[in-house]
Amino acid sequence: MSDFIISGFHEPVSLPSPLAVRHAELLQLAWLELCRFEYGMLDLQSGKSSQAARELTELGRRTGRLSHPEARQRTAAYTPAEGHEHCPRCWVREDLRAPLAFESRGSVDVASCGCCGAQFQLALG
């Protein structure tokens, strides 16, 4: 782990661990999934046939309901656990804990969900 020095200060500042970075990225992705949910809802309400709207139509058909307050609550509660990180998309949309598989591809890590098929690119820690 490398330290870096802020000029003028003499205390080394520790960088966050790769795991902390990964979990912060997954948290951001959960909020992005909520945004997708929100603009999908807006598109549905205004009769636009965007991809986000079509995904929500399909989700509503499959699960029997679409609740924005619940999706929001789940997003706020999303907490990836070390070694058991779950898919932010499945969690936010469907309340499912689908495990993510991580794979290193060149300069990025890719997290894949076997349940919804989502692939998330993460910076290497």
Ligand SMILES: [Zn+2]
């Ligand atoms: Zn998923």
